Amino acid sequence: MKCSKRQDLVLYYYGELEEPEEKRLASHLETCGKCSAAWQRLKETLEGLHCEPPEMPESYWRDYQRGVRNKIGKRSPRRFFFPARPLLQGAITAMLLAAVATAGFHYYRGKQDRIMILQNYELLSELDLLEDFDLLRSLEEVENL
């Protein structure tokens, strides 16, 4: 068998080779001195590198939980405005939609009223103009006399 690639040794160490390849490599390591030495070096290096986090007492994890809750409390004021109860959320959403719809309706009606006033104003100014025409005609008639 051909000598193994370094990458295969790494995958072999971590148990990431497929079964036939793993068996082939294991038997190769028994017969090839060069690969066996490389394997031993790699194994020693990686086995020597372990880092367990410090063991914390139970009280630490209780404080940890409290810490998480405090951080959430500080960062999410939206929870006060929007409680996480589906029924209440639905009710608040419905009320907000109703308020928006009412405001929209009033705004629309107000706009219509404003249009009506403007139209009336234009009509009135046209009446003034008509009156002016009448006056001019009357003046002409007086002049003709």
Add this chain to the structure above:
Amino acid sequence: MVQLPDVAIIDRCRAGDESAFAVLVDRYAKRAFALAYRMTGSVEDAEDLSQEAFVVVFRKLGTFREESRFSTWLYRIVLNLCRRHYRRQRLRAALSFSSSGEKEIQVEPRTDETPESRLVAAETGRAALEAVRKLPAKQREVFVLKHLEGLKIREIARVLSCAEGTVKAHLFRAVRAVEKNMEER
């Protein structure tokens, strides 16, 4: 509730059950803390970053898609926060003109061991953390997830949202760099 699967607990969290969220934190606190500790080498930073990760989980639980595992999602969040932490450290170091903004590695002793074994554990732990710290960001993440957290390459690819081949490439480079680093010691 403690026996319920993650999916059921997450559903309860989404419905506003705060005790369900406490169970979720309880279940994953040690793992999130360990990952952050192995990435930073500091107990204070590990505590802060892992707690931050749970704040993110709380706020973004609505966006969590159940086709991936909760632990995968949590690991991704912790790693993102660690990346941000490293960036800030580097920026702080650059602004203060110091050679390194990173803290001196202090490996805390475990309480259940003899003084001798504690010393050995602290030494190997320090060596591991120093070796990890010298790696470039992506290699560091892959090495920590593979070598120290024991995740499968397939899982790491999911956590880092990349191809398995990319994970393998980073792993090979990381192992080579670690070996080189250990030879120089």
